[in-house]
Amino acid sequence: MTAYEDIYAGSTETTEGKVFTVSGRDWDDIADGLDSDGFDERVIVNMGPQHPSTHGVLRLILEIEGETVKEARCGIGYLHTGIEKNIEYRSWVQGTTFVTRMDYLSPFFNEATYCLGVEKLLDIEDQIPEKATVMRVLLMELNRISSHLVCIATGGMEIGALTVMTIGFRERELVLDLFELITGLRMNHSFIRPGGVAQDLPDGALDEIRDFITLMKKRLPEYAALCNANPIFKARLVDVGHLELEGCLALGLSGPPLRAAGYPWDLRKTQPYCGYEDYDFDVQTWDTMDAYGRFRVRLNEMWESLRIVEQAVERLAGLEGAPVMVADKKIAWPSQLSIGSDGLGNSAEHIRHIMGESMEALIHHFKLVTEGFRVPPGQAYVPIESPRGELGAHIVSDGGTRPFRVHYRDPSFTNLQATSVMSEGGQIADVIVAIASMDPVMGGVDR
Amino acid sequence: MSDEDKTTGPDQGKGKVPASTDPEVQAVGARTGMFGVRGTGDTSGYGGLVAPIVYPVPTQRPFGGWYDDVADALATVVDLGRVVIHRGEITFHVRREDLVATAQHLRDDPRLRFEFCSGVSGVNYPDDTGAELHAVYHLLSMTHNRRIRVEVSVPDNDPHLPSIVAIYPTNDWHERETYDMFGIIFDGHPALARILMPDDWPGHPQRKDYPLGGIPVEYKGGTIAPPDQRRSYN
Numbered sequence A: 001m002t003a004y005e006d007i008y009a010g011s012t013e014t015t016e017g018k019v020f021t022v023s024g025r026d027w028d029d030i031a032d033g034l035d036s037d038g039f040d041e042r043v044i045v046n047m048g049p050q051h052p053s054t055h056g057v058l059r060l061i062l063e064i065e066g067e068t069v070k071e072a073r074c075g076i077g078y079l080h081t082g083i084e085k086n087i088e089y090r091s092w093v094q095g096t097t098f099v100t101r102m103d104y105l106s107p108f109f110n111e112a113t114y115c116l117g118v119e120k121l122l123d124i125e126d127q128i129p130e131k132a133t134v135m136r137v138l139l140m141e142l143n144r145i146s147s148h149l150v151c152i153a154t155g156g157m158e159i160g161a162l163t164v165m166t167i168g169f170r171e172r173e174l175v176l177d178l179f180e181l182i183t184g185l186r187m188n189h190s191f192i193r194p195g196g197v198a199q200d201l202p203d204g205a206l207d208e209i210r211d212f213i214t215l216m217k218k219r220l221p222e223y224a225a226l227c228n229a230n231p232i233f234k235a236r237l238v239d240v241g242h243l244e245l246e247g248c249l250a251l252g253l254s255g256p257p258l259r260a261a262g263y264p265w266d267l268r269k270t271q272p273y274c275g276y277e278d279y280d281f282d283v284q285t286w287d288t289m290d291a292y293g294r295f296r297v298r299l300n301e302m303w304e305s306l307r308i309v310e311q312a313v314e315r316l317a318g319l320e321g322a323p324v325m326v327a328d329k330k331i332a333w334p335s336q337l338s339i340g341s342d343g344l345g346n347s348a349e350h351i352r353h354i355m356g357e358s359m360e361a362l363i364h365h366f367k368l369v370t371e372g373f374r375v376p377p378g379q380a381y382v383p384i385e386s387p388r389g390e391l392g393a394h395i396v397s398d399g400g401t402r403p404f405r406v407h408y409r410d411p412s413f414t415n416l417q418a419t420s421v422m423s424e425g426g427q428i429a430d431v432i433v434a435i436a437s438m439d440p441v442m443g444g445v446d447r
Numbered sequence B: 001m002s003d004e005d006k007t008t009g010p011d012q013g014k015g016k017v018p019a020s021t022d023p024e025v026q027a028v029g030a031r032t033g034m035f036g037v038r039g040t041g042d043t044s045g046y047g048g049l050v051a052p053i054v055y056p057v058p059t060q061r062p063f064g065g066w067y068d069d070v071a072d073a074l075a076t077v078v079d080l081g082r083v084v085i086h087r088g089e090i091t092f093h094v095r096r097e098d099l100v101a102t103a104q105h106l107r108d109d110p111r112l113r114f115e116f117c118s119g120v121s122g123v124n125y126p127d128d129t130g131a132e133l134h135a136v137y138h139l140l141s142m143t144h145n146r147r148i149r150v151e152v153s154v155p156d157n158d159p160h161l162p163s164i165v166a167i168y169p170t171n172d173w174h175e176r177e178t179y180d181m182f183g184i185i186f187d188g189h190p191a192l193a194r195i196l197m198p199d200d201w202p203g204h205p206q207r208k209d210y211p212l213g214g215i216p217v218e219y220k221g222g223t224i225a226p227p228d229q230r231r232s233y234n
Helices: A027-031 A083-087 A095-099 A107-122 A130-158 A162-183 A205-228 A231-237 A245-250 A256-260 A291-317 A348-357 A359-371 A411-423 A428-438 A442-446 B066-075 B096-108 B171-182
Strands: A010-014 A017-021 A043-047 A059-065 A068-075 A337-340 A343-346 A378-381 A384-386 A389-397 A405-409 B029-032 B050-053 B083-086 B089-094 B116-124 B133-141 B146-154 B160-162 B185-187 B217-219 B222-224
Touching: A059 A428, A068 A411, A068 A428, A083 A095, A083 A405, A095 A107, A095 A405, A107 A130, A107 A378, A107 A384, A107 A389, A107 A405, A130 A162, A130 A205, A130 A291, A130 A428, A162 A205, A205 A291, A231 A291, A231 A428, A245 A256, A245 A411, A256 A291, A256 A389, A291 A428, A343 A348, A348 A359, A378 B089, A378 B146, A389 A411, A389 B116, A389 B133, A405 A411, A405 B116, A411 A428, A411 A442, A411 B171, B066 B089, B066 B096, B066 B146, B089 B096, B096 B146, B096 B160, B116 B171, B146 B160, B171 B185
Parallel strands: B089 B146, B160 B185
Antiparallel strands: A010 A017, A043 A059, A059 A068, A337 A343, A378 A389, A384 A389, A389 A405, B029 B050, B083 B089, B116 B133, B133 B146, B217 B222
């Protein structure tokens, strides 16, 4: 092979010694003749920020020797969009539109923790209608299924198990169809609002969900059959990304990584919110502390979510026509919504009422939509169990119509810190598996 | 007519607080007027309104329930400052020189055992003179199933806080984020660098004096100002 000059490659003298910038070429070509002057083949590789197996725009800086990772560091911030800053310039209700876009695989959880915090500051927690709470649980558990499906699907894709990817997205599509039916949108719903939810269930939604549950009970065993005892799958996942309980707690890890270390900590059980104490379900744990254990925890959690969804559907069947928004007209969103051909929008009937029938209704609508309600000064933190762990919004109000400060403690952000611990000393190929087992979503990491 | 003219009435003025005998009640600021209009544009008659901003006042003992247990255990190592219980959440206001001892004790004392830290969140109160920047830590005791909040404040001109990464390693990135967004310098942090913003970014975006940015948008002949320059309610 003839050597040629690469204009992007070269070498520079630094305090660390001679450093080569390499993009391609044969490694032996470059390293040839370097051994003589005590040169160590320490290579620093930038993986990402645009790499198909980094779960979004994540940059990994790996220091490698051969195939062994000596040091691993994360570079984040590529998806930072200043959501927390933007919220400070919008009304309390508009805040849901922003937070739903943080962790884009679990929008209902982002909305729920925000709304629970705002409701706590408003001191209206006891006034949230039962139907709204049950609908929140229903949507969150469906969302947990869709989020875990994406985690398992992309995790499978990254180790070359493409069938896991295709069937994972096949089922996720069914969940998104349900979301579309109920909220009008497949993602970024901003459906859970302070005081309740945006609108009632459409006709036939419960039947669709029942059909989905029946189908999922047939489909979920396929994942187990495909992966659980698959020797290649196990060879890639077992003992990879090892992290015991002490490490998890020191690094603030929560969710499936913590439960895969054998600790049954699930906020739905330990610090129930949204009435989770009234549902019958079990906390899933595993004892292997590795990527395989986290996979099994997620798989089992989907069954548990299905159980909760079943119970929520039964409750909703008995709550037909019940209110879904708090009765206090000074807080409840005045507009009545309906799903049209282009998504969720104002219902024609409501527009007729405020434009043609009642001046007071128009004033009320205008005041609440443009100015919004005021939230008493104070701060609240109501964490919930998102598919990735403890998700909480620290909400500060100064008594105004806008949030004074909203900070999200996103589990992806915290869990991603474990990258170094999990992958240093292992193989490059295992870095991918270790990160995938944390299920980081960069929208939530960078916010 | 200027802003000054509206607030010179006999019973109006900055710092006006509601009638209260409690010396702890103090306003950290006030909102004036309504509809966000300044100067002569306000024809609503609400321009003279002054509404003080009063945060929840410190709670006196007994706090009730396990709150007293935590406070007692904590009081053995540090002087308890203000303790606020609001909406069922307890906040311990700690002096910055006590932060490390407090965190160490919260984690290690068997009566406390706050083994899980949910990170640090910064808040900028520009009107809270001498304590403009607050760092808020949410701690969870899985052993006792309790949750508390620890709040520390530093002045804008000396934004130094001790790092508690050695006690709660999870705070590594959280402290970097708070430094990035608020400019609070965590002394003793292993590598306090920006994390979300680019390394060479000027300023700290989440501070209240940092503009949101944005450009006017023209639509069908009308121009809409960027969100932070629009007329808004206050």
